[in-house]
Amino acid sequence: MSPKPSSPRAAAVSLLDEIMGEGQLMSDLTERKAFQRLAAQDRAAAQRLATQTLRGLERADRILDRHLRKRLPLGIKNILRLGTVELCLGGDAHGVVNELVALAPPPKGRGNYRGLINAVLRKVAEDDVRRWNDLRIPRLPGWLRDPLVEAWGKGAINAMEKAHFTGAPLDLTAKGDAAELAGKVGGTVLPTGSVRVENAGQVSRMEGYEQGAWWVQDAAAALPARLLAAQPGERVLDLCAAPGGKTLQLSAAGAEVTALDISERRMARVKDNLERTGLTASMIVGDALEHEAEPYDAILLDAPCSATGTIRRHPDLPFAKDGSEFGDLIGLQAQMIDHALTLLKPGGRLVFCTCSLLPDEGECQVEEALLRHEGLTVDRTALNHPGIDEKWITEEGGLRLRPDYWPELGGMDGFYIAVLRKP
Ligand SMILES: C[S@@+](CC[C@H](N)C(=O)[O-])C[C@H]1O[C@@H](n2cnc3c(N)ncnc32)[C@H](O)[C@@H]1O
Numbered sequence: 052m053s054p055k056p057s058s059p060r061a062a063a064v065s066l067l068d069e070i071m072g073e074g075q076l077m078s079d080l081t082e083r084k085a086f087q088r089l090a091a092q093d094r095a096a097a098q099r100l101a102t103q104t105l106r107g108l109e110r111a112d113r114i115l116d117r118h119l120r121k122r123l124p125l126g127i128k129n130i131l132r133l134g135t136v137e138l139c140l141g142g143d144a145h146g147v148v149n150e151l152v153a154l155a156p157p158p159k160g161r162g163n164y165r166g167l168i169n170a171v172l173r174k175v176a177e178d179d180v181r182r183w184n185d186l187r188i189p190r191l192p193g194w195l196r197d198p199l200v201e202a203w204g205k206g207a208i209n210a211m212e213k214a215h216f217t218g219a220p221l222d223l224t225a226k227g228d229a230a231e232l233a234g235k236v237g238g239t240v241l242p243t244g245s246v247r248v249e250n251a252g253q254v255s256r257m258e259g260y261e262q263g264a265w266w267v268q269d270a271a272a273a274l275p276a277r278l279l280a281a282q283p284g285e286r287v288l289d290l291c292a293a294p295g296g297k298t299l300q301l302s303a304a305g306a307e308v309t310a311l312d313i314s315e316r317r318m319a320r321v322k323d324n325l326e327r328t329g330l331t332a333s334m335i336v337g338d339a340l341e342h343e344a345e346p347y348d349a350i351l352l353d354a355p356c357s358a359t360g361t362i363r364r365h366p367d368l369p370f371a372k373d374g375s376e377f378g379d380l381i382g383l384q385a386q387m388i389d390h391a392l393t394l395l396k397p398g399g400r401l402v403f404c405t406c407s408l409l410p411d412e413g414e415c416q417v418e419e420a421l422l423r424h425e426g427l428t429v430d431r432t433a434l435n436h437p438g439i440d441e442k443w444i445t446e447e448g449g450l451r452l453r454p455d456y457w458p459e460l461g462g463m464d465g466f467y468i469a470v471l472r473k474p
Pocket residue numbers: 290291292293294295296297298311312313314317337338339340353354355356
């Protein structure tokens with residue numbers, strides 16, 4: 052069931068239905084016309100409701116299991132999940148229950164979902180709200196938890212799940228001076244140079260947005276371009292560029308940047324971002340594997356990947372995906388590394404990175420690239436950057452970033468980064 056998104060709650064339930072029922076990602080769904088027809092504040096509210104429901108889904112299901120005797124259609128279950136999470140997070144019972152009851156179809160024959168939703172949510176409001184904080188931190192689904200436990204151990208995964216449940220603050224990259232920006236937006240400068248803002252409101256209303264003084268970019272996602280350390284006038288290729296956070300960093304460093312991405316729709320966002328910030332880059336819509344050009348001084352390859360490092364910000368991913376596409380992505384990443392090396396000058400540097408927690412998309416890719424390409428080396432000295440903890444450096448000389456790092460500062464996205472040097 053997919054109610055018309057006439058209100059934030061209706062839109063949030065539709066998002067949940069399509070994420071869990073059809074394997075769609077929230078970032079794609081929120082760009083659709085039906086969603087865009089909502090007012091800006093309703094869109095934000097719907098996303099917030101769907102996001103908090105996904106973060107608390109396991110807890111909601113544990114509570115609901117005590118009240119439900121039979122399997123329900125996904126749409127009805129999602130109404131109950133959203134209501135349970137809202138009530139447990141302090142939502143007003145009267146308003147929440149009444150509106151959610153109306154989202155179910157009217158009673159027909161023996162099916163009365165409205166009556167069921169009303170009865171169950173009222174019980175939740177009376178009996179279960181106080182239990183919420185005693186329930187365990189929601190776990191990742193087995194298809195993702197198992198390989199991650201194998202890679203990083205149970206303790207680390209528990210800590211990552213805590214970070215996923217907590218969510219993420221807003222991180223900005225300054226076009227100019229980070230300390231000055233932090234002062235203007237009421238943020239703090241992180242050890243690696245990003246600016247972190249707690250409890251930020253609407254991004255487009257923040258100081259400096261219109262002037263393009265900064266862009267939104269997680270602290271971990273800002274590191275690949277920092278480690279590439281582009282010099283003024285260098286020819287740099289951003290091989291999978293959209294929506295363009297790293298392109299902006301390379302351009303702000305004074306490099307002559309070519310930004311390439313296969314997606315025309317996503318490249319339009321690179322264009323918007325360049326316009327807002329007053330930065331420049333040549334833009335190409337095309338397949339990275341087919342790109343030919345004069346050799347570049349440096350290449351940044353932020354390859355398409357499982358995005359499992361971004362679950363703090365995108366809690367829909369574990370519910371929309373099941374890992375079946377990851378094998379193809381791993382193959383594509385290796386092909387991209389090989390092709391990127393053909394586009395690089397001798398002595399040039401290739402920064403390979405993925406926002407993934409899976410070693411197959413990080414450490415293993417680099418180990419295998421070193422075996423395939425004689426003379427290719429990992430530049431460990433490039434990791435000599437403020438804020439980088441030695442413990443993050445991997446055996447092969449890359450950088451492993453995880454959501455459970457910096458817990459006292461508010462965490463970071465999961466990422467893998469390595470700076471490779473062509474012989
Ligand atoms: C991780 S995202 C890049 C994020 C970007 N670097 C940033 O910082 O904003 C990966 C990108 O790879 C692009 N992509 C996927 N397959 C590609 C291909 N064969 N050639 C070029 N780009 C591709 C996707 O469209 C997506 O925008």
